[in-house]
Structure formats: C-alpha cells, structure tokens
Amino acid sequence: MGHFKELLEEKNYLILHGALGTELEFSGHDVSGKLWSAKYLLENPEFIQDIHETYVRAGSDLITTSSYQATLPGLTDYGLTTDEAKAIIALTVRLAKQAREKVWSELAPEEKANRPYPLISGDIGPYAAYLADGSEYTGRYGDITKEELKDFHRPRIRILLDQEVDLLALETMPNFLEAQALVELLADEFPEVEAYMSFTSQDGRSISDGTGLAHVAELINRSQQVLAVGLNCSSPAVYHDFLTGLRQLTDKPFVTYPNSGEVYDGASQTWTAQADHSHSLLEYILYWHKLGAKVVGGCCRTRPKDIEVLANAIRP
Numbered sequence: 001m002g003h004f005k006e007l008l009e010e011k012n013y014l015i016l017h018g019a020l021g022t023e024l025e026f027s028g029h030d031v032s033g034k035l036w037s038a039k040y041l042l043e044n045p046e047f048i049q050d051i052h053e054t055y056v057r058a059g060s061d062l063i064t065t066s067s068y069q070a071t072l073p074g075l076t077d078y079g080l081t082t083d084e085a086k087a088i089i090a091l092t093v094r095l096a097k098q099a100r101e102k103v104w105s106e107l108a109p110e111e112k113a114n115r116p117y118p119l120i121s122g123d124i125g126p127y128a129a130y131l132a133d134g135s136e137y138t139g140r141y142g143d144i145t146k147e148e149l150k151d152f153h154r155p156r157i158r159i160l161l162d163q164e165v166d167l168l169a170l171e172t173m174p175n176f177l178e179a180q181a182l183v184e185l186l187a188d189e190f191p192e193v194e195a196y197m198s199f200t201s202q203d204g205r206s207i208s209d210g211t212g213l214a215h216v217a218e219l220i221n222r223s224q225q226v227l228a229v230g231l232n233c234s235s236p237a238v239y240h241d242f243l244t245g246l247r248q249l250t251d252k253p254f255v256t257y258p259n260s261g262e263v264y265d266g267a268s269q270t271w272t273a274q275a276d277h278s279h280s281l282l283e284y285i286l287y288w289h290k291l292g293a294k295v296v297g298g299c300c301r302t303r304p305k306d307i308e309v310l311a312n313a314i315r316p
Contacts, residue, residue, distance in 0.1 A: 003119055004167040004194040005227055007061070008253055008294060011116065013314050016257050016297030017055045017064040018307045024051070026303070038069035039078075041088050045095055052099030056118060058304045059311025062295070063100055063118050064169050065092040065160065068125035069132075072155050086159055093163035096120050114315055121169040121196075122160030127152055127178055136200055136233065139174035139209025149181035157190060168195040170226070172233050172299075174208035176215060183223045196228040196295055198255045204241030213242070217249030230255030233299040236284050243291040253294040258284065259302070281306045282313050 007014055024040065024047065040047050048066045056063060067089055075085035100118050127149060128135035135141065157168065168186075173179050179197065186193050197220065199207040206212050220229045229252050231242055236258045243254055258281070285296045298306045 001166070001192050001194050004196075007116055007119070008227055011061075012294065013289070014061045014116075014295045015059050015307060015311055015314075016062050016295060017052070017060045017121075018058075018257075018298050018302050018304060019300050020048070020051055020064075020066055020068070022300055023054070023303065038066065038074070038088075041066060041070060041091055041095075042078075042080075045091060048092075049095045049099050052096050053103050054304045055307060056099055056103040058308040059115065059315070060297070060307060061116050061118050062121045062167075062169070063096045064121045064171075065096050065123045065165065067092040067123045067156060067160065068171070069129050070156070071125075071130050071152070073152065074130050086155070089156055089159045090163050093120060093122065093160060093165055115311075119166035120164075121167050122157070122163075122165035124153060124157060124160075124168055124170045124182070126171075126173050126175065128174055129172070136172050136174050137202065137208055139176075139200075139207065139211075141175055141178070144177075146177055146181045146184075149178050150185045153182060153185060154189070157185070157193075161190065161193065166194075168193055170195050170197040172200055173197060174200045176207060176209055176211035176219075179207075179216070179219060183219055183226065186225045187223065191225070193225055195226050196230075196255050197226045198230050198232040198257070200234050201231055201238050201242050202234070204238035205245065213245045213249060217246060220252060221250050226252075228253040228255045228295050230293065230295070232257045233259045235259065239284070239288055240291075243288060243293070247292055254288065254292045255295040256285065256288045256293040257295075257297040257299045257302075259298075259300040280309070282310050285310060285314070 052063055070089050070092060072085050075088055076082060097120060126136055127141060170182050201207055207216060220226050231239055239256060281298050
C-alpha cells in the first residue's frame with residue numbers, strides 16, 4: 001500500500017481499466033443472470049484475462065479486478081461451496097496480475113518510461129450488484145442494516161487484500177448507508193488500505209438514494225483512506241453539477257468514469273435509450289480534469305478504443 005497515494009501526488013492523470021461486461025457482450029458472450037460477467041470466472045477465465053490485457057495495452061494505469069459481481073453470497077447462491085467461492089474471488093486478482101505482467105513484458109523501454117507500472121485495484125461493487133435488480137441506480141436496499149452491509153463486504157475485502165491488491169475500488173455506490181459501512185469497515189479492520197470511492201447519481205445534486213453532497217463530502221473528508229471520490233456509471237450529463245458542487249465541500253481528487261449515457265433496465269438487464277454522442281469521452285475528461293478529476297476512464301458501454309484515445313491524448 002502507498003503506491004496509489006504516491007501516483008495521485010505525482011501524476012496529472014491516472015487512467016482506469018474500462019468496462020468488462022460490455023466487452024464480453026461485444027465479443028458475443030452472454031452476461032445475463034445474477035452473476036453477470038462473473039460467470040466467466042467459472043466457465044472461461046481466459047476471457048477475463050484477455051480483456052485485462054487489452055486494457056493494459058490501451059494504456060490503463062489501474063487494472064480493476066473482475067470481482068464487482070463476484071461475492072460470497074452470489075457465488076454460493078450459484079451452487080459453489082464457500083471455499084470454492086473464495087478461490088474464485090482470489091482468481092480475479094491472479095488474472096489481473098497475469099495480464100499486467102504479460103503486457104508489461106512486451107512493452108518497449110520507451111513505452112514503460114512514459115507510463116507508471118500499473119496498479120491492481122480490488123473491485124468492491126455495491127450490494128446492489130448482488131441484488132442484480134438495477135438498484136445501482138436507485139440505492140433502494142430495503143431494511144438492510146449497516147452491520148449487515150459490513151458483513152456482506154468484509155470477506156471479499158479480506159480475500160482481495162490477502163492476494164495483495166494495491167488499492168480498493170469502492171465503486172458504483174448508490175446508497176449512503178453502504179458508503180458509511182465501507183468507510184467504517186476500512187478504518188476499524190483494514191486501516192492500511194488505500195481506496196477511492198465512486199458513487200452513482202441521477203440528478204447531479206445527490207447520490208442515487210437521494211443523499212445530498214454535503215453528507216457525502218463530510219463522510220469522505222473524515223476518511224484518511226479514501227484518497228479520491230467521484231462518480232462512475234452515471235450519465236455524462238450529471239457530472240458537471242456533481243463535481244462543481246462537491247468541489248466546494250472537499251479538496252480530494254476526483255474520480256470520473258461515466259457510462260455512455262444509455263439507461264440500464266434492471267428488470268430486463270438491458271441498456272435502453274441512446275448513447276450520449278454530444279461529446280467524446282476524451283472531451284468530457286479534459287473538461288472534468290479542470291474541475292479536479294485525476295482518476296479517469298469509462299464505465300459501461302465504453303470500449304478499449306476509448307481508453308486508447310484517452311491515453312494517447314493525455315500522456316506526454
């Protein structure tokens with residue numbers, strides 16, 4: 001640990017790994033069902049590693065593990081034993097590391113000199129990902145308690161850290177109680193961990209469950225471990241208001257990786273409406289950088305080519 005903080009201080013940008021499930025879909029693979037892309041960890045893990053490699057070649061500085069949908073409850077519900085489920089979560093780190101080492105060994109010395117050695121970020125998706133009902137965009141979790149949310153997240157965090165990830169990506173968070181649970185869990189049980197936390201928003205003025213930016217900033221400002229904060233998998237249209245509002249409340253670097261602007265229907269597990277083509281991902285990122293964005297990339301419905309264009313434009 002410590003590398004993420006160093007890079008945030010040294011670099012103007014850190015480029016994120018892009019969408020995983022989207023790339024599986026574009027490759028002709030079915031990602032329907034509660035496990036979504038995580039089922040390929042069971043059936044064809046080489047598909048996952050291949051996508052990691054594609055993103056590293058495109059220029060990603062942070063390689064996000066394929067553990068967003070891979071949780072102990074989700075995997076055991078699918079029929080795995082607890083030990084088998086733990087092994088699958090550990091596999092997500094090995095696949096990311098193998099991809100990093102393979103691609104890095106292929107790069108010319110001048111390419112290596114022009115970019116940081118990629119870090120592995122352990123992906124901690126929200127409780128909503130386990131529910132698989134689209135609640136990443138509503139934050140409606142029912143009557144679950146903060147302690148139950150800690151119990152849900154704790155085992156996956158421990159496994160990812162045991163596999164020596166460099167940081168945690170606490171991403172696509174729609175629910176404030178869950179954000180509180182994670183911040184407290186890190187402080188009380190994993191105090192050495194560095195992380196970033198990114199939320200979803202539907203209006204640019206609050207996170208998806210309606211919690212206002214002042215509460216979000218207060219929580220993040222109290223944490224010594226959450227080093228950057230922002231939005232992911234939200235429409236590009238909401239980022240300006242969200243970032244400008246949040247900048248008045250925190251001085252931490254921002255994380256920005258939008259979806260395409262399409263809308264996810266949790267019932268049918270499909271993307272509807274049209275993508276936002278008013279600006280390219282690069283144009284958005286360059287603008288959001290002026291507002292404080294350092295950890296940047298694209299989320300659902302964006303492709304490796306988007307990351308490549310981004311990397312080619314913002315690296316010297």
